[in-house]
Amino acid sequence: MLDTDRPSRAIRRLLHVDRTFADEPRRLRRGLTDLLPDEDEAVRLLAAGAEAGVPALLKFGAAAQARQALVDGAGLRPGDADWVVAVWTAGLDASEPPRAAPGAGDGPGAPEAVSMALLADGTALLLTRGTGGVHAGRVGLGDPRPAPPRWQRVAAPAEPGSRDAAVAVTGGGATIVWSDRAGVFAAEVRPDGIGRARLIVPAGPGEQARRPLGALAVEDGSLDVFWSADGRRLRRGMWRSWSAEAVTLDLPPACGAGEELRRVAVGRGGADVAWLAVATDQGRLLISRWDLGRDTVAAWVPVPLPMRVLDVAAVGGSMLVATDSGQPLMFDSASAFARQAVAPPPASGRSGDRVESLAAAFDPAGVLWIAMRVGGIGALTNIVPDSQRRVSLSLWPA
Structure with missing residues (x-):
């Protein structure tokens, strides 16, 4: 069974530096490789999760859809899919910055x-x-x-x-x-x-x-x-x-x-x-x-x-x-x-x-x-x- 603690801390560290790591699987893979040099399988699975859109799904509480996307779309085994969801959930929960309360101050800027x-x-x-x-x-x-x-x-x-x-x-x-x-x-x-x-x-x-x-x-x-x-x-x-x-x-x-x-x-x-x-x-x-x-x-x-x-x-x-x-x-x-x-x-x-x-x-x-x-x-x-x-x-x- 793969460890979840070190990979989730690596995710947390990368997202603390730049949250766009979750949106760029290739860049994420390079960053994880530097932080987890001896855990090739963990790096591969987490990068596959990013490619399947797992971070975006988890932000909206759609853990079941994330697991399904990994099994049906990325071809992962159910156990590996559960591990990916668990690691990404831990990494995102700890790195998610607090949002300002909705209101007039949270304006649209210059929308397109x-x-x-x-x-x-x-x-x-x-x-x-x-x-x-x-x-x-x-x-x-x-x-x-x-x-x-x-x-x-x-x-x-x-x-x-x-x-x-x-x-x-x-x-x-x-x-x-x-x-x-x-x-x-x-x-x-x-x-x-x-x-x-x-x-x-x-x-x-x-x-x-x-x-x-x-x-x-x-x-x-x-x-x-x-x-x-x-x-x-x-x-x-x-x-x-x-x-x-x-x-x-x-x-x-x-x-x-x-x-x-x-x-x-x-x-x-x-x-x-x-x-x-x-x-x-x-x-x-x-x-x-x-x-x-x-x-x-x-x-x-x-x-x-x-x-x-x-x-x-x-x-x-x-x-x-x-x-x-x-x-x-x-x-x-x-x-x-x-x-x-x-x-x-x-x-x-x-x-x-x-x-x-x-x-x-x-x-x-x-x-x-x-x-x-x-x-x-x-x-x-x-x-x-x-x-x-x-x-x-x-x-x-x-």
Whole structure:
């Protein structure tokens, strides 16, 4: 039986120096080899654990999933898998720094992307993703003078630049999802705060869940997430509360040669249809129809536009697009899927006015709310006639 004390102390020592050792298996192996020169088998097993995403799983209390990933994905014997989980658990518990209490001081910094969902209690749930992790905050839309959100860090994925986050309305609440090394994680938004994170769609052996990421709850007790393992092809992960395991399917290819996915948006367009849209790093926009009755996703249809697309958000049966022309563009998803021409927006002429990321939703009164990043600054606004109350709220500083 392998010793657990010396290896766990070695893990603890490396993570005390630099916590990214847990995210870089090759570098971890070299560090462990220096600290455990006569324990080749222990080094091999711990490095295999890092490659299988065990540290990320254990941070969210998913020890059973970590053991399964080692046995099914890495091919370890059950006894060896138990040893790896025990050593990593001891190393992480002792090296985990205390986190600040959630609140206004734990802000999102300068996030790269924003998502939003309007909840039944009249609040807007805002979600940001950036180098500081995934943050959530609420704004009371019915307040005479809405206050800025009190941001709370929800997750700190490894290699945050390659991850993504999304939010889906589920019943009277919402579910936050984000990608990390081990797969797609989720946490329920409750009246008293945000629930415990859980792994709902594991990545395959040797894979990671990367950006982009979108989510939609078609019915209570279910969640469909759209994610990518390579940044080029989308997958659909189907989590069901009544099923022991999630099911993952590949969607039709969307990228051309040398092209990568930048953003995915998914929205309900009616009782039997939902719409998917993707924006690529080459500024292209493509759209697909998800037939909910037959449960099939059609091939992607390009949406020709004379400008580069920076981001896209689903708003029911429509899509709202941020472009490098400076002005957002809204169009009907069914018309674009039928290859009808989409009229381009007017150019603002000022690069500082460009909407770099956006999210949008209609409230019960039919008012369109838009959260956006413009020139690095976050803002929440609504689109209303001049006679109604206009809101313009700062979400985060530049």
